[in-house]
Amino acid sequence: MSSTADAPRSPVPVVAGIDVATAAVRVVCADARGRVLSEGRAPLPQPVRGAGGHSEQDARTWWPATAAALRQATAALSGGGREVVAVAVCATSGTLVLASPDGEPVGPALMYDDRRAADINAKAQELGARRWRALGLTVGPTAALGKLVWYANRARPGQLVLHTPDLLGRELTGHPVPTDWSHALKTGYDPRAGEWATDVFDAFGVPAGFLPSVQAPGTQAGTVSARAAAETGLPVGCPVRLGMTDGCAGQIATGAVEPGQFVGVLGTTYVLKGVSRALVTDPAGALYSHRHPDGWWLPGGASNTGGEALASVDPGDLPRLDAAADARGPASCLNYPLRREGERFPFVSGDARGFCAGTPQDEADRHRAALEGVAFLERLALERVKALGIEVWGPLHAAGGGSRSDLWTRIRATVLGRPLRVADRAETAFGAALLAAAGTLHPDLSASAAAxxxxxxxxxxxxxxxxxxxxxxxxxxAELRARGWLDAG
Structure with missing residues (x-):
């Protein structure tokens, strides 16, 4: 009679999250408790940028790089009794590629920052003004909607347009997959009405069937085919779930997935993102919302200031400056460290410029004032969110490179008058893993984030x-209002 110890053990279930960024594909494999068990990475060619705001990348490189990163991650799992039970793909918002009926790219992808269709986007803003107003969205110069129309004007019969995860979903499953309503937002999907903006598409002559159907992030779109399994190391039949844009996935990775929870991402620029129960629109256009996988909303906005405030500081000198600024205490002057023209959040002003009110006493004072200036923008952003009627509660989740500075994080907490929680892994690939786990390892996204x-x-x-x-x-x-950039209130 065999002992219990001799019985075969069930494999430990693992989920894989894929992040297709501008320069590389990253894969994270995590278990039900969020422990990262393996990772993979493969480079992508840098976009080719040229005259007229063109920005292109060879979309034929996406799948080989994704397969290589997956092989690296799954190989590290082999032999350990661990098995990937779901995978999700997240990518940069606004990148599109024209494809043949079988999903093969027929030319370079137009990247998220490509501006060749800026005039089309301006016209789309006019044509769909009522729809965009109800949704609280502005069709900006680099929006994917204009690129969609640009492709439609050049496409041959039967060709279609795919977002990055749509193409990779086809490669993983061997058949067409829906797109998710996060990647689809700036291509002209209206998550409030649950439909593509066909009124705008018709005005431009975009053919029916030019885009995939749309489903909620986390929806199972198919399973891994035998061919994809051989190339990636994923098991045949592994569920493939829809992802979200990189920004939304990064938010999810912090655990900010319930109404009232917000995350402040302090990278090159400052981004505030959170969750609200209802869609709230901002008349000024500083804030807009993605749709939460569970039907709530994800309001957020991005400033033109942030970590760039320290662009002129030698990174090797930062520890010394931080220590001196910490010992000094609050700055004697004010610094709005805007390094480019115009502000877009928490207020909108094309005239905004960086300024220093007062004369710094020394370099420590100047450094401290820059850190405080970004923290003041963060407080203004949270006040803007609350003024629009959006609930904000609990500690603010903190992410981004700036959150690694203990001094800067303490200043932010003090300016806000609320504690911060610095996230352990605010990464797109980890957020994609949480989406893969929702409905697989855990009942829903909230349960995934909690666990x-x-x-x-x-x-x-x-x-x-x-x-x-x-x-x-x-x-x-008061300085912002005196300059006419911020309305009195």
Whole structure:
């Protein structure tokens, strides 16, 4: 009689998240508790950028790079009794490629920052003004909708347009897959009405069937085919679930998935993203919303300031400057560290320019003022969100390179008057893994986030500095209003 110890063990279920970024494909494999068990990476060619705002990439490289990154990640799992039970793909928003009826690219992809269709997007804004107003969306110069029309004007019969995950979904499953309503948003999908903006498409002559059908992120789109399994190391029949845009996946990776939860991402620029129960529109156009996989909404906005505030500082000198600025305490002057023309969030002004009000006493004072200026923008952003009627509760999740600075994070917490929780893995690939786990390892996305994201590193406000920073914030807002960039209120 065999012992229990001799009985074969069930494989440990693992989910794989794929992030197709501009320069590389990354894969993260995680278990039901969010422990990352393996990773993979493969490079992509840099986009070719040229006159007229053109930005292109060879879409034929996407699948070989994705397959290579998956092979690397799945090979690291082999022999350990672990098996991938679901996979999801997330990518940069706004990248499209024209494809043949069988899903093969017929030319280069137009990248997220391609501006060749800016005039078409301006016309699309006019044609769908009522729809966009109800949705709280602005069709910007680089929106994918204009690229869609640009392709439609050049396509041959039977050809179609695919987002990056649509193409990779075909490669994984061996058949066409729906697109998700996150990647589809800036291509002209109306998640409020649950339909493509066919009124706008018809005005431009976009043919029916030129785009895939649309489903919620996390929806199972098919299973891994035998051919894809051989190329990637994924098991045959592994469910393939729809992903979201990189920004939305990064938010999910922090655990901010329930109404009232927000994350402040301090990278090159500052981005605020959160969850609301209902769609809230911003008359100024500073804030817009994606749709949550569970039907809620994901309001967010991106500033033109952020980590660029430190662009002139030698990275090797940052620890010394941080220490000096920490010892110094609140700055004696105000700094709005805007390094480009115009602001887009939390207020919209093409006239906005960076400024320094007052004279820094020394380099530590100047450095501290720059850190505080970004924190003041973050407070203004949260106040803008709350003024629109959106609930914000609990600690603010914090992510991005700037969140690695202990000093900067303490300043942000103090200016906001609320604790921050610095996320452990605010990565697109990890967010994609959470989407793969929803409905597979866990009942839904909220359960995935609760089980797979850590509480994060807590950072509390520095009470002895709050009064001084509150006063400086008041002066900062007054300066913006005096310059006519921020409405009185």
């Amino acid at each position: 797979m994201t850590a509480a994060g590193r807590p950072v509390e406000p520095v009470e002895r500095e709050r009064a001084a920073l509150d006063e400086s914030y008041g002066r900062f807002v």
